[in-house]
Amino acid sequence: MNDKKIEDSATDPLPTLEEALTTVNASLYPKGHLDILSREEVARLRDASAGGMHGLLRNCALAVLTSGAHSDDPNAAANAYPDFDIQVHQQDRGIRIDLINAPGMAFVDGRIIRGIADLLFAVVRDLVYTAIEMGPEYSQELETSAGITDNVFRLLRNARVLKPGDPNLVVCWGGHSIGREEYEYTKQVGYELGLRAMDICTGCGPGAMKGPMKGATIAHAKQRRGSSRYIGLTEPGIIAAESPNPIVNHLVIMPDIEKRLEGFVRMAHGIIVFPGGVGTAEEILYLLGVLLREENRKLPMPLILAGPKSAAAYFEQIDRFIRMTLGEDAASRYEIIVGQPDLVARTMVKGVRAVREYRIANRDSFFFNWAMEIPYEFQVPFDPTHEAMAGLQLHKGRAPQDLAADLRRAFSGIVAGNVKEQGVRRIKEHGPFEIHGDPDIMEAMDHLLRAFVDQRRMKISGEYQPCYRVVR
DSSP: OOOOOOOOOOSSSSSOGGGGGEEEEEEOOOOOGGGOOOHHHHHHHHHTTTTTTHHHHHHHOOOOOOOTSSSTTTTTTHHHTTTOOEEEEEEEEEEEEEEEEEEEEEEETTTOOOOHHHHHHHHHHHHHHHHHSSGGGGGTTTGGGHHHHHHHHHHHHTTOOOOOOOOOOEEEEEOOOOOHHHHHHHHHHHHHHHTOOOOOEOOOSSSGGTTTHHHHHHHHHHOSSSSSOEEEEOOOOTTTTOOOOOOOOOEOOOOOOHHHHHHHHHSEEEEEEEEEEEHHHHHHHHHHHHSSSSGGOOOOOEEEEOOGGHHHHHHHHHHHHHHHHOOHHHHOOEEEEEEEEHHHHHHHHHHHHHHHHHHHHTOOSSSSOOSSSOOOHHHOOOOHHHHHHTOOBOOTOOHHHHHHHHHHHHHHHHHHHHHHHHHHHHHHHOEEEEEEHHHHHHHHHHHHHHHHTTTTSOOOOOSSSSSEOOOO
16 A cells, blocks of 8 residues: 655645646635625636736636645746636626636545635635726826825735734745755744744745744644634735745735735734745845834834754855945844744744834834835836846945845846746846946845855756846
């Protein structure tokens, strides 16, 4: 008898896409918000010519249906299931979602797994709402900082992830391509957080995005918490390479990376950064760029960089890069803790209490950080074309928050060139991005990126080819 061995890995205990090519046809009847879609909203999803949403819906749905499969290639699922399709039909009492040639791994005995169905309905919900919230009638609103923040708030509220009550949401950032020891550490930190009634929000993928959730589920069960939140924030450009892990019970697809980042920091009561690659560096730089603004200097936002003892050198590299480019003031906004997952949790809980006291004193809401000032240039989507990447101003003498913004865009472009379909296509067509700046900044950036490659923190399908070239 050949029993299949299931192991908890740093990704997910599911087969590769190549090992799971059976397909299923099914019809689903979602409940909740999707009971009351208008015919126009259904048409936007159904008809590719009505706003071009059908292709986006298909890609996001396929990512959810292959949740947990082992691949870093953004095209892997599409290549494995070329005949997959999804159709949304108007019914008298709601909608029907038809799945054609859907991945069999999402089904058990012909019935879709409940958690995957919930994530699929979240995809439909968010794409419908985004089509409305970012339609032509809202174009003027999206030209102001306050308007964009309001847009982010409505997207999160529509997804029902804004929860009144005492602050307890810890955002965890980190890489999807991490080693076993680092993954086990993220689980242990999540466990310690869960014992202290903290909920978890991550980028929704595997690795450091799954580990804290997995650890917290055990702790929440021990504490008999019945309504725990495991929130995954993603966006269409990256979901194919980082499909939701199976623990996510609240999936939100934000329209772009900038609104995703704003969603993280507006909802967070504290942030923990685990070891990661370029995307993690991008998130750190975004947050520091926001916190370094004069308007935000008094805002409490506990920020901890944490990893096992073996990750000490990694955080030393990150710390050196931040101090050299942004200065000592930026370094004062975070704390580095190596090992001691219980200390990480205790420190975070103490920081969250400070957030609670500050918001009570300033009459700010617990569930959305309205007081944080995020400037318009941080909110505008960055399209990493070759021209845009070459035009970044990575020079000393600029205000740290402005330099942080352009450094973040540089890392964002590198993420796009590595894992996002459009970015990968641009690199194939026009060659690597050219990034310009002061020699010492460029040298430090190049050293950091090469370290990510050497440590396999920029893992992609096949042999790694850098998507950038540093021009000093």
